[in-house]
Amino acid sequence: MLSDSEPASTxxxxxxxxxxxxxxxxxxxxxxxPLLVVLAHDxxxxxxxxxxxxxxxxxDPGTNGYLYLRERWEKLTWDQKEHDKAREMxxxxxxxxxxxxxxxxxxREKIDGELKxxxxxxxxxxxxxxxxxxxxxxxxxxxxxxxxYLGMEVIAIDRAGDHSGAISLLTDLRALSIxxxxxxxxxxxxxxxxxxxxxxxxxxxxxxxxxxxxxxxLAALAEVWGKEIPAYECWKSAMQYEATFAAExxxxxxxxxxxxxxxxxxxxxxxxxxxKLNKTLNQSRAQFRQILRTSFNVYPxxxxxxxxxxxxxxxxxxxxxxxxxPNYAGSRWLRSNDSYGNIIPQxxxxxxxxxxxxxxxxxxxxxxxxxxxxxxxxxxxxxxxFLSEVPQDPFNGQALLWDxxxxxxxxxxxxxxxxxxxxTLRQTWVVGEHESPGLRLTRSPAGPAVIPTxxxxxPK
Numbered sequence: 001m002l003s004d005s006e007p008a009s010t011x012x013x014x015x016x017x018x019x020x021x022x023x024x025x026x027x028x029x030x031x032x033x034p035l036l037v038v039l040a041h042d043x044x045x046x047x048x049x050x051x052x053x054x055x056x057x058x059x060d061p062g063t064n065g066y067l068y069l070r071e072r073w074e075k076l077t078w079d080q081k082e083h084d085k086a087r088e089m090x091x092x093x094x095x096x097x098x099x100x101x102x103x104x105x106x107x108r109e110k111i112d113g114e115l116k117x118x119x120x121x122x123x124x125x126x127x128x129x130x131x132x133x134x135x136x137x138x139x140x141x142x143x144x145x146x147x148x149y150l151g152m153e154v155i156a157i158d159r160a161g162d163h164s165g166a167i168s169l170l171t172d173l174r175a176l177s178i179x180x181x182x183x184x185x186x187x188x189x190x191x192x193x194x195x196x197x198x199x200x201x202x203x204x205x206x207x208x209x210x211x212x213x214x215x216x217x218l219a220a221l222a223e224v225w226g227k228e229i230p231a232y233e234c235w236k237s238a239m240q241y242e243a244t245f246a247a248e249x250x251x252x253x254x255x256x257x258x259x260x261x262x263x264x265x266x267x268x269x270x271x272x273x274x275x276k277l278n279k280t281l282n283q284s285r286a287q288f289r290q291i292l293r294t295s296f297n298v299y300p301x302x303x304x305x306x307x308x309x310x311x312x313x314x315x316x317x318x319x320x321x322x323x324x325x326p327n328y329a330g331s332r333w334l335r336s337n338d339s340y341g342n343i344i345p346q347x348x349x350x351x352x353x354x355x356x357x358x359x360x361x362x363x364x365x366x367x368x369x370x371x372x373x374x375x376x377x378x379x380x381x382x383x384x385x386f387l388s389e390v391p392q393d394p395f396n397g398q399a400l401l402w403d404x405x406x407x408x409x410x411x412x413x414x415x416x417x418x419x420x421x422x423x424t425l426r427q428t429w430v431v432g433e434h435e436s437p438g439l440r441l442t443r444s445p446a447g448p449a450v451i452p453t454x455x456x457x458x459p460k
Contacts, residue, residue, distance in 0.1 A: 045278040048243065048285050086148045086152055098159065150176075154203050158210065163217050166207060171224050174200040181234045181351070190238040191343075194350050197229075199432065201354050205429035205439070208365055218366045222386075225359050231351040233297050243288045250280050295344050296352070298397040302416040326422035345414040345434035352394035354430055357409040357439035360400060363387045363410075364441060373403045409436030 033146055082103075088094045127460040138267035149172050177200055178212040180193025184238065207213065213221070290309060299305040322328045360379060363386035369374060376382060379390045380404045393411045401410050412418045414434045421431040421438040431438040 001106055043275045043282065046285065048283050056169065075106065083148075096159070148199075151199050151203050154208055158207055163207070163213055164220075167217060167220050167224070170200065170203055170207065170221075174224060178229060181231065185234070185237060186241040190234055190347075193234070194347050197411075198350050198354065201358055201439075202429055204358060205361070206363060208427075208441070209443075212254045213365070215366065218362060222359070222362045222366070225355055225362065228355065229351065231254050231347070235295055235347075236292055239288050239292055243285055244281040245287075246284045247281055250284060251277065287400070291344075296348060296394070298392075298394065301397055305414075305416075327431070327433055343360040348394050348414075349411075349434050353400075353411050353437055354439060356391035356394070357400060358410075359391060359408050360387065360402075361439060361441055376402075378402065378403060379409075407441040408438045409441070410436070413437050 018210075082100065085094070085097075086100060089096050089100075150169065154166050154169045154173060157169060173196070177193050177196035180196065185193075204225070207221070294310065296306050296310065299308060359378055360382070363382045364376065365421045366386045367382055368374065379387075379400065383389055392398065393400050395414060396412050396416060401412070401418060401420070402408075403410065405421060406420060408423070408431075410420050410422045410431070413436050415436075417436075419436060421433075421436045421440075423440060423443060429443060431440070
């Protein structure tokens with residue numbers, strides 16, 4: 001028998017609880033579960049048949065040029081001040097010092113042969129796809145050090161009066177860059193090859209300026225630079241490697257949601273069991289397809305480039321730099337909305353414009369042997385004796401431009417403004433800014449030696 005203080009349970013009281021539970025259960029069934037299903041539902045994975053394997057076996061140093069160079073020069077010691085001074089000489093910022101060149105050569109007479117041995121090896125490409133924080137990427141000195149020596153050797157040999165020997169070694173330097181750019185390599189191989197290609201152009205410009213080359217030697221240089229490289233094919237290979245790496249990185253998020261080391265791939269909105277893996281992979285691959293569709297195409301105008309998917313890059317230069325930079329065009333056009341596409345203007349300049357402008361420069365020097373002390377008014381004067389045709393501007397498809405007043409061969413650049421670059425003391429032979437790129441046949445006199453100290457900003 002219940003006391004008066006204990007509430008009696010009634011059928012009506014229990015019915016309210018049941019109704020409340022049924023309402024909550026119905027809400028979960030009708031709202032929450034369908035929402036989770038929608039969030040977790042993935043789409044079909046689109047085919048990507050031409051992906052390359054992301055991981056390969058580490059080659060034997062005896063058969064791979066990369067590892068051959070790394071093995072011999074990774075521990076090479078440098079006097080940083082002398083190295084900086086030699087670099088400033090190479091870039092024409094300070095006068096040459098023959099004593100320093102002789103000192104750098106002492107004890108290193110066999111370096112040419114060792115480099116040529118590396119060039120002769122059957123493989124010369126990065127053995128693996130590297131992550132951005134991979135120590136092998138940070139230690140790129142095992143290729144940069146010996147190649148820097150090779151460039152200096154070319155100039156030193158030329159300064160000693162052996163112009164033909166310098167051209168022979170320059171041919172090897174260019175062959176080294178081509179081994180990177182023609183191979184089916186990764187993005188690292190592509191970027192290293194582009195850097196070496198630029199070095200070969202700088203060294204060739206130096207030979208043209210100071211070599212006093214004869215007709216046969218100039219013809220040999222024309223032969224060295226006569227053939228264009230398959231830059232797009234190499235770029236496609238690099239993007240295929242990167243797409244494979246991106247697929248690995250995205251897939252790893254399924255089991256490791258906190259791992260966001262995706263090398264430029266945005267973190268998917270849902271990770272763990274809610275990760276829409278196929279959708280994320282499809283978006284990533286669509287990005288790579290867009291890069292390949294727009295890379296290295298010729299656009300007749302800025303509007304045409306924008307319509308193809310290019311936009312304005314962020315300008316991070318200071319207001320003071322913009323005021324005092326005579327080549328500042330007020331825009332940074334031709335880039336895509338991803339990290340890979342941002343380098344396309346630079347490599348377009350490096351791999352297409354610069355070698356074409358260099359062919360014109362070589363033809364110009366051959367023309368000047370016939371017309372001493374003169375400069376052609378138009379580039380068409382070089383055709384057909386020294387050029388089959390005036391090379392095309394890689395940005396708009398028209399003929400390259402020439403300014404006789406400043407001796408600059410130039411392009412409209414990625415802003416499509418036909419303005420010749422203004423020579424400055426800080427610029428080398430190659431004007432690398434992709435808004436106003438060009439190649440100078442003469443340059444301003446070298447200034448006083450200003451060698452950066454440890455911790456100071458490096459000159460650009």
